Amino acid sequence: MEVKYSVCPHDCPDTCALKVEVENGMIVKVGGDSSHPVTRGIICEKVRAYPERICENRILYPMRRTGKKGSGKFERISWDGAIDEIAGRWRELISKYGSESIMPYSYGGTEGIINKSSMDRRLFNKIGATALDRTICSAAGSLGYQLAYGASKGVNPLDTANSKLIIFWGINALETNMHHAVLADAARKNGAKIIAIDVHRNKTAKWADDFYMILPGSDGALALGIAYIISRDHLADKAFLEKYSYGFDEFRKKAMEYPPERVAGLTGLSKERIEGMAKLYAETKPSFLRIGNGLQHHKNGGVNTWLISLLPALTGAWLDKGGGALKSNSGYFPLNEDALKRPDLIKNPVRTVNMVQLGKALCELEPPLRSLYVYNSNPAVVAPNQNLVIKGLAREDLFTVVHEQAMTDTAKWADIILPATVSFEHADLYVSYWHTSLQWADPVIPRAGEAKPNIDVFKLIARSLGYADECFLDTEEDIARQALDIPYWKEKGITLDRLKKERFIMINTGDCPFEWRKLSTPSGQIEFKSEKAALCGLLNIPDYKPIKERILSHGNVNGGSRPETDFPLILVTPPNHYFLNSSFAGVSSLKVKAHEPFLEINPKDAEDREISDGDSVKIENERGCVSIKAKVLDSILPGVVVSAGLWWKDDYINGSGVNALTPDDLSDIGGGATFFSTSVEVKKI
Ligand SMILES: Nc1nc2c(c(=O)[nH]1)N[C@H]1C(S)=C(S)[C@@H](COP(=O)(O)OP(=O)(O)OC[C@H]3O[C@@H](n4cnc5c(=O)[nH]c(N)nc54)[C@H](O)[C@@H]3O)O[C@H]1N2
Numbered sequence: 001m002e003v004k005y006s007v008c009p010h011d012c013p014d015t016c017a018l019k020v021e022v023e024n025g026m027i028v029k030v031g032g033d034s035s036h037p038v039t040r041g042i043i044c045e046k047v048r049a050y051p052e053r054i055c056e057n058r059i060l061y062p063m064r065r066t067g068k069k070g071s072g073k074f075e076r077i078s079w080d081g082a083i084d085e086i087a088g089r090w091r092e093l094i095s096k097y098g099s100e101s102i103m104p105y106s107y108g109g110t111e112g113i114i115n116k117s118s119m120d121r122r123l124f125n126k127i128g129a130t131a132l133d134r135t136i137c138s139a140a141g142s143l144g145y146q147l148a149y150g151a152s153k154g155v156n157p158l159d160t161a162n163s164k165l166i167i168f169w170g171i172n173a174l175e176t177n178m179h180h181a182v183l184a185d186a187a188r189k190n191g192a193k194i195i196a197i198d199v200h201r202n203k204t205a206k207w208a209d210d211f212y213m214i215l216p217g218s219d220g221a222l223a224l225g226i227a228y229i230i231s232r233d234h235l236a237d238k239a240f241l242e243k244y245s246y247g248f249d250e251f252r253k254k255a256m257e258y259p260p261e262r263v264a265g266l267t268g269l270s271k272e273r274i275e276g277m278a279k280l281y282a283e284t285k286p287s288f289l290r291i292g293n294g295l296q297h298h299k300n301g302g303v304n305t306w307l308i309s310l311l312p313a314l315t316g317a318w319l320d321k322g323g324g325a326l327k328s329n330s331g332y333f334p335l336n337e338d339a340l341k342r343p344d345l346i347k348n349p350v351r352t353v354n355m356v357q358l359g360k361a362l363c364e365l366e367p368p369l370r371s372l373y374v375y376n377s378n379p380a381v382v383a384p385n386q387n388l389v390i391k392g393l394a395r396e397d398l399f400t401v402v403h404e405q406a407m408t409d410t411a412k413w414a415d416i417i418l419p420a421t422v423s424f425e426h427a428d429l430y431v432s433y434w435h436t437s438l439q440w441a442d443p444v445i446p447r448a449g450e451a452k453p454n455i456d457v458f459k460l461i462a463r464s465l466g467y468a469d470e471c472f473l474d475t476e477e478d479i480a481r482q483a484l485d486i487p488y489w490k491e492k493g494i495t496l497d498r499l500k501k502e503r504f505i506m507i508n509t510g511d512c513p514f515e516w517r518k519l520s521t522p523s524g525q526i527e528f529k530s531e532k533a534a535l536c537g538l539l540n541i542p543d544y545k546p547i548k549e550r551i552l553s554h555g556n557v558n559g560g561s562r563p564e565t566d567f568p569l570i571l572v573t574p575p576n577h578y579f580l581n582s583s584f585a586g587v588s589s590l591k592v593k594a595h596e597p598f599l600e601i602n603p604k605d606a607e608d609r610e611i612s613d614g615d616s617v618k619i620e621n622e623r624g625c626v627s628i629k630a631k632v633l634d635s636i637l638p639g640v641v642v643s644a645g646l647w648w649k650d651d652y653i654n655g656s657g658v659n660a661l662t663p664d665d666l667s668d669i670g671g672g673a674t675f676f677s678t679s680v681e682v683k684k685i
């Protein structure tokens, strides 16, 4: 048995350093690297199931479709045959319809920089393919935070140790960012208090010391309400505001429109609870605000994130060690993007498709897309408006290539399937969007079957298309060196050679994430008022805008009667503890643990619909219908229903996943996804 080291490639903030036990070229155990200061030897149960994931459902050879589209019938072909066919079809499409008839589709299958966004971008830039705007995860919230601070930088999570108040806002950290929960638990032993703000009582809410259950999309109102109380009671840090912020006086006027009585009606919280939270937040130091992705998967997700992000500026929390906010720390990892992606290879301007609207792009775009190349993503499950996505994938005239590790719902719609390596079978460079270590991983086992890493496939296609640019010959190490070839890394003395020796290097983030007065906002200060926001389509002073005029079917906090709408409930479909988006949802042992998909419904809403615990129900709206078991629970407010995703389609009673219901509308800013602003009705079957 050999012990080797690797890095978790999944789209998860924790980016764990892994210890892998290998016997006869097979992984027998995956655990955490105890020498990594954040991983500390602990990993989630998903990744502990990797020995199973590597084998189960695995695609081992290139294949060509033999049956009807979507029939799942394929025959084995050679790599040469597959590459020739792809290049041949693309050459034909380019000459007949132009290069924009081809489009890539990818997201977070691997977070390794090399296999996520390097050779792929070079190839599609060189082709002149339709570009993809990769917005599905965090576009609205990232932009919202950046309106305030200019960059995606926040508190170093290790500083949680010093915090006395830790607020998990719209993040289910216990399940989606488990090492932050570990760090918070340690702080709690030192007297810190943990608060969760969410739309349902999830695991994080149960573990927290206090839980605020609010209505979906109402976070902006709550933030304004907190700002109102802090201003009214003179609890703001005036010196900090004067020195480091821009536009506060105008913002303050806006906040004064949100007294607790009004905010209670908007959020579903009582006046007293809002008062209590505001005072606790203003008076406890250091206070750490962990801002999640859940709250920004709404129509108003951008402005709500902007509003929440401003709270630590109000109290001056940024000046305390362990105080401030963290939305994403990707700003600590600038890379030489031009070298990685080679935008200079684009000869003529190309059109861009927002990945959230894949269904529309496949079914409605003019001139039409004629070939789709999918890698690092499973759009048949993860993209909203699923039925439209499937309609597009079912087009007989669409030439679809899917490069995958597993036989996913998307792979079934392919014309050509290519086998992909898992991260343990290839090398890559890893950054994190939460902690601050740069990592490198070499392969630890041989490749399964004929699997190839993404970059090798893009190089083969480039060669077959006759592209002679030298960048199509680069190896993983070449690309990693290019990525780090900027002054930022040189000044820190961080090179690939050093990284390969040390495996991970923690970046020193100093005492504070910002160089005050030199923020990359237009004013150089923290922006309570933003001219850039106005350019994005918002008002220049952030204000709350509800996702729906009335959410409550029974008006429990507002009074009033049921609204006149066919789809009165809001459906929230957060990720699953046992899966990573749709990855791992094909792993048998994890599926057994996750049991089955179900819908959480409040007793009042259930009673109105004569639904009892355990009944089969259908969730419906204008886009689709999902049949599922109901659990009647008081873990949500009336008017809200929750179903954790992202099971593969066949695991639902009617073969239709939760994204059959979600809208492909875009968020207020950033073109982000609005998965959780879904209006539905629920009926007993
Ligand atoms: N186990 C596991 N871990 C994961 C993932 C996974 O699939 N499984 N996915 C990874 C990825 S890609 C991401 S982006 C992150 C996502 O992880 P998080 O940042 O935790 O985001 P979500 O889990 O989408 O949503 C978090 C919580 O927000 C709540 N929520 C929904 N709407 C609102 C609202 O309007 N206001 C508030 N306050 N809360 C709301 C949801 O109920 C949910 O409990 O997790 C990563 N980690």
Ligand SMILES: Nc1nc2c(c(=O)[nH]1)N[C@H]1C(S)=C(S)[C@@H](COP(=O)(O)OP(=O)(O)OC[C@H]3O[C@@H](n4cnc5c(=O)[nH]c(N)nc54)[C@H](O)[C@@H]3O)O[C@H]1N2
Pocket (backbone or CB within 6 Å): 011, 106, 107, 108, 109, 110, 115, 136, 137, 138, 293, 374, 375, 376, 377, 378, 379, 382, 383, 403, 404, 405, 406, 408, 420, 421, 422, 423, 454, 573, 574, 575, 580, 581, 582, 583, 645, 646, 658, 659, 662, 675
């Ligand atoms: N309803 C609802 N929908 C959601 C969400 C939600 O909370 N609710 N969350 C959204 C969010 S935040 C995100 S980030 C997206 C995530 O959406 P995706 O990025 O599509 O994530 P996964 O479902 O993990 O699918 C990744 C796929 O890439 C494959 N893969 C992994 N590594 C490699 C590789 O090296 N090469 C190749 N070729 N393939 C590889 C995996 O096998 C897997 O099938 O889903 C979104 N969809």
Ligand code: SF4
Pocket (backbone or CB within 6 Å): 008, 009, 010, 012, 013, 014, 015, 016, 043, 044, 045, 046, 047, 178, 580
């Ligand atoms: S999925 Fe997240 S918690 Fe699990 S091993 Fe990977 S990085 Fe760590």
Ligand SMILES: [Mo]
Pocket (backbone or CB within 6 Å): 011, 136, 137, 138, 293
């Ligand atoms: Mo995500």
